[in-house]
Structure formats: C-alpha cells, structure tokens
Amino acid sequence: MMRWIEIGKYQRGLLFRDGAFERVLGPGLHLTFGSRTRTRIDVVSLREPWFEHEELNLVLRSGALTGALRTIELTEHQRALVWIDGKLERMLGPGRHAVWNVLHEVGVDVVSVRDLRLNVADPEAVIRSGVLGEEAEVVELGDHEKALVRVDGRIAALLGAGLHAVWRVGREVAVERFAAQPVVFEHGELPAILKAANADQHLASTRVDVGSVGLVYHEGELVARAAAGLHAFWLGEGQVRTVHVDLREQSTDVGGQEIMTADKVTLRLNAVVTWKVAEAETAVTAVEDYRQALYREAQLALRAAVGTRELDDLLADKEALASEVEAQVAGRATAFGLQVTGFGVRDVILPGEMRELLNRVTEARKAAEASLVTRREETAAMRSQANTARIFESNPMLMRLRELEVLEKVADNANLTVVLGEGGLADRVVKLL
Numbered sequence: 001m002m003r004w005i006e007i008g009k010y011q012r013g014l015l016f017r018d019g020a021f022e023r024v025l026g027p028g029l030h031l032t033f034g035s036r037t038r039t040r041i042d043v044v045s046l047r048e049p050w051f052e053h054e055e056l057n058l059v060l061r062s063g064a065l066t067g068a069l070r071t072i073e074l075t076e077h078q079r080a081l082v083w084i085d086g087k088l089e090r091m092l093g094p095g096r097h098a099v100w101n102v103l104h105e106v107g108v109d110v111v112s113v114r115d116l117r118l119n120v121a122d123p124e125a126v127i128r129s130g131v132l133g134e135e136a137e138v139v140e141l142g143d144h145e146k147a148l149v150r151v152d153g154r155i156a157a158l159l160g161a162g163l164h165a166v167w168r169v170g171r172e173v174a175v176e177r178f179a180a181q182p183v184v185f186e187h188g189e190l191p192a193i194l195k196a197a198n199a200d201q202h203l204a205s206t207r208v209d210v211g212s213v214g215l216v217y218h219e220g221e222l223v224a225r226a227a228a229g230l231h232a233f234w235l236g237e238g239q240v241r242t243v244h245v246d247l248r249e250q251s252t253d254v255g256g257q258e259i260m261t262a263d264k265v266t267l268r269l270n271a272v273v274t275w276k277v278a279e280a281e282t283a284v285t286a287v288e289d290y291r292q293a294l295y296r297e298a299q300l301a302l303r304a305a306v307g308t309r310e311l312d313d314l315l316a317d318k319e320a321l322a323s324e325v326e327a328q329v330a331g332r333a334t335a336f337g338l339q340v341t342g343f344g345v346r347d348v349i350l351p352g353e354m355r356e357l358l359n360r361v362t363e364a365r366k367a368a369e370a371s372l373v374t375r376r377e378e379t380a381a382m383r384s385q386a387n388t389a390r391i392f393e394s395n396p397m398l399m400r401l402r403e404l405e406v407l408e409k410v411a412d413n414a415n416l417t418v419v420l421g422e423g424g425l426a427d428r429v430v431k432l433l
Contacts, residue, residue, distance in 0.1 A: 003032045005041050010103065012068075014042040014059060021055060024064045049084050049106070051098040060098060070106050072097040077114050077169075079135070081126060083107035091131040116149065116157055118165040127165045136165040137173045146202060146234060148176040148193065155192050158202040160236065180234040184216060184224045190232055204240065205232045211248040213280050217241045222281060245280040249341060252291065254298045263310040270347040271322075273298045273329060275340045282337030290336050294329070298343070301328040318345045 006029050007013045013025030015032075017039050025041065032039050044051065051069055053059060060071055072080050073096050080092040084104050099106050109120050118136060120126055127138055139147055140163050147159040152171050159175075166173050178185070185203060187193060194205050207230050208214040214226030219238045226242065233240045255270035275294060277283050287293040305324045306314065314321060326343035333340050392398055 005030045005032060005043070007043060010046045011043050012046065012065075014044065014053070014055075016040040016042070016055070021058045021062050021064075046100050046102050049089070049100050049104045051100055056098060057096060060096065065098075068100060068102050069098045070101045070108070072099070072108055072110075074110070077112055079111050079113060081109040081111065081120065081131065083109075088126060088129045088131060091133070091135075113167040113169040116151065116166060118167070123165060124163045127163050132165055135167065135169050137168050137175065139164045139166065139175050141177070144180045144237065146178045146180050148178070150174040150176070155189065155196055157196055157198050158193070160202055180237050182223060183218050183233045183237045183240050184226075185232045185234055187232075190230060194230075194232060202235055203232045204235055205230060206242045206244075207231070208244060209246075212244055212246050215243045215245060215280055215284060217243070225280075243284050245277055245283060247277050247280070249274060249276045251275075252295055252298070254295060254302060255346075257299055257303070259303050259306040261306055261309055261311045261314060265311045265350070267306075267311070268347075268349040269302060269306065269345060270349070271298070271302060271325070271343065271345045273326075273340060274342040275333065275338050277337060278334075278339040279337035284337075286336035290338060293336055294333055294338055294340075297332045298325070298329050301325045301332075304328070315348065318348070321345060 005013065005025075007025055007027050009027050011027065013030065015022045015025055030041070032041060042053065044053065046068075051065075059065060060069070072082075072092060074080055074092060074094045076094045078094065080097070082089050082092060082099060084099075084106060086105070086107075099108075111119060113135070117123075118126060118132070126132065127136075132138070139149075139159055141147055141159060141161050143161050145161060147164075148155065149157045149159060149166055151173055153174075166175070193199060194203060206214060206226070208226050208228050210228045212228065214231065215222060216224040216226055216231075216233065218240050231242075233242075251272050251274045253270070253272055258266055258268050260266050273294065277290070283290040302325050305321055305328070309321065322343050322345050326340060329343060330340040
C-alpha cells in the first residue's frame with residue numbers, strides 16, 4: 001500500500017518499520033510503501049519544546065536527532081529545572097528526558113535532593129513558580145524571623161530571613177520558627193543547635209564562667225544579664241556586645257611608688273587592696289576600666305595619708321595608716337560599683353642611709369635597754385642578799401638551818417666526816433678525802 005504524508009516546516013517525522021526506528025523525515029511530502037502495521041510515521045512538532053514519545057529511548061539511541069534535541073538523564077536523587085526562552089517551565093524527575101532546542105533557548109539546572117535546601121542561583125524565582133510541588137518544604141521568613149530545620153528528628157540547619165525550599169524527598173522535615181527580637185536566644189538544645197553546619201551565620205555564642213556575670217548590650221542598651229553557662233544571640237539584628245564581669249573577690253597590688261612623709265623622708269610603699277564587684281552595670285559604665293580606676297584611687301589615698309605622717313608615727317602604727325586609706329578608697333570605689341573589703345601595707349622600703357641610721361638608733365636603744373635591765377637585776381639581787389643577812393642576824397636558828405642545807409648539798413658530792421660541837425657548823429666541818 002502506498003501513502004503520502006506531508007510534514008510541515010516546524011515538524012519532523014519519525015519513521016518506524018517493523019517496530020524498529022528507521023530514520024527522521026524532514027519537512028515536505030513523503031511517499032511510504034507497505035501496510036500500516038509494518039510502517040508507521042509519527043509526526044512531532046518542534047513548536048512544542050517537550051519531546052515526549054513512547055519510543056523515546058529507541059529514538060535517542062539512534063542518534064538521529066542529535067543536535068536537535070537536548071537530552072537530560074537524571075538519577076533517583078536528581079531533579080532538573082528546565083528554562084525555556086528564559087521562563088521556568090517545569091521540574092523533571094528521575095529518568096531520561098528530551099527537549100527540542102531548534103526553535104527555543106533551553107537552560108537546564110540539575111540539582112540534588114540530597115542537599116538540604118534548593119541550591120540554585122535564584123531560589124526565590126524557582127520557589128514562587130510552584131514547580132517544586134510537594135517535594136520541598138517552602139519556608140518564608142520575615143526580616144526578624146529565624147527557623148530551625150530538623151531532618152528525621154535531628155537538627156540540620158538554621159534559616160534566616162527570606163524564602164527557602166527544603167527538600168523532603170525520602171525524609172521527614174520539621175521547621176521551628178523563632179522571633180529574632182529580643183536578640184537573646186534561649187533553647188533547651190542550644191549546644192546541639194550551635195553545632196549545626198551554618199549556625200555561625202545566624203548565632204553568636206559566649207560562655208560565662210562560674211562566679212561571673214555577662215552583661216548583654218544591644219545597640220548600646222543593656223538587654224540581659226547572663227548567668228554562668230552557655231548563651232547565644234541572633235546575628236543581623238544590630239550590634240550585640242557581651243561584657244564579662246568577675247564577681248569574685250580579687251586583690252590588686254599597689255606598689256613601687258615613692259612618697260615623702262611629713263618630716264621629708266622619701267620612702268617606697270607596697271600595699272594590697274582586696275575588693276569585689278558589687279554593681280556590675282555601674283562598674284562597666286561609670287569608668288572606662290574599673291580595675292585601673294581602683295588602682296589609681298588607692299595610689300592617691302596612700303600618698304595623701306603618708307604625707308600627713310612623720311616616719312616614726314608611720315612605722316609605729318601601720319594599721320592606722322591602712323585603716324585610713326581603706327576608708328578613703330572604699331568611699332570612692334562605691335561610686336563605680338566596687339566594694340573594698342580590705343587594705344594592707346605589706347612593705348615599707350627606706351633609702352639605704354636612712355636604714356643604716358635607724359639600725360644604729362635601734363641598736364643604741366636596745367643596748368641602753370639591756371644595760372638598764374642588767375642594773376635593775378643586780379640591784380634587786382643585792383637588795384635580796386641584804387634582806388637575807390638581816391634575817392639571819394636577828395634569828396640564829398635560821399642561820400643554823402641554812403648551814404645544814406649547805407652541808408646536805410656538799411655531802412651529796414663528797415665524802416665528809418662531820419664532828420659537831422657547841423661551835424658553829426662552819427667552824428667544825430673537816431674535809432678528809
């Protein structure tokens with residue numbers, strides 16, 4: 001049987017014979033021979049960009065349409081966004097696809113659904129086109145909104161303001177929204193959230209040590225007091241600054257300054273002041289550096305107190321000096337949020353000549369004191385002997401007892417023969433051997 005088939009300018013004919021693809025027929029009038037069951041010509045239009053045919057794979061393998069068709073092959077985890085003449089037409093799923101590129105400008109973006117989010121140059125245009133369908137979770141966030149994305153129950157990422165598409169092919173996606181104002185972010189799973197891949201793009205974190213407090217300032221205004229532990233703040237919501245203040249008792253050495261006493265003696269003093277922060281907000285706002293301010297006040301107070309004292313008075317009562325300085329420093333420290341708990345003078349360092357002079361004075365004083373004590377002891381001993389002699393003189397029997405005591409002591413250390421008579425014992429004692 002003979003047939004005539006006309007193929008238009010923007011058409012092509014696909015010639016199949018005995019079920020096998022034979023060739024492509026161009027525009028014009030074509031004569032075919034044979035029965036319809038053995039010979040078949042399928043006319044396709046080039047104006048329709050999508051080349052869809054039940055024998056697509058057979059036609060593509062032949063290579064007859066190479067150059068006229070753009071072939072797209074996608075795996076199970078791939079999708080293709082097809083742009084026709086600058087307009088996004090559709091998203092293609094797994095398999096083999098073909099698009100005519102004779103009459104159209106064709107662009108193809110192949111994306112992976114294994115990625116968390118749609119990764120293209122203009123994701124918002126793709127999302128608003130609606131081609132993603134049910135394969136993606138669309139999340140739109142305002143200027144002051146954030147979102148936490150969980151995939152199969154695990155924390156995956158944080159999202160900022162804008163339009164986002166999260167692939168949910170083969171997995172369960174959950175989105176938790178947050179307001180980014182106030183800037184302090186509190187969450188029971190904060191450590192895990194901070195480990196998310198893009199957490200550092202949306203959150204800043206700080207850790208406050210035990211015994212300290214963190215003052216959180218947003219655009220210069222105090223918005224929170226952070227206790228010991230881990231804390232996080234949203235980025236992109238203005239300047240956020242955290243000031244760490246140690247609330248534990250501390251000590252500051254005040255040393256090495258030369259001071260002149262009231263009697264014109266130049267000396268150096270080393271002191272120590274113990275203190276702690278009582279009002280953290282005042283400490284960081286009243287002065288630029290509260291530690292340096294306290295050090296300066298202690299220096300000035302110490303200089304003023306020493307300047308009103310003579311050297312002897314200062315050395316005799318350093319505790320009074322310390323008490324005066326502590327009271328003066330404590331009053332000033334309160335103004336910038338500190339509490340002074342103690343002040344002590346550790347060392348008083350004199351010039352070399354003054355040390356030698358004081359050593360000589362001290363040596364002379366101690367020698368005089370020692371001589372006086374010796375004379376007092378000698379006088380007391382002589383007075384005691386005189387009193388004893390008067391007692392013995394008035395009472396001979398006591399004298400006799402005293403002689404016997406002496407004899408007993410001598411007998412313990414030597415062999416004696418003692419002859420007693422009417423005379424005194426001292427006259428009768430005869431030493432033999």
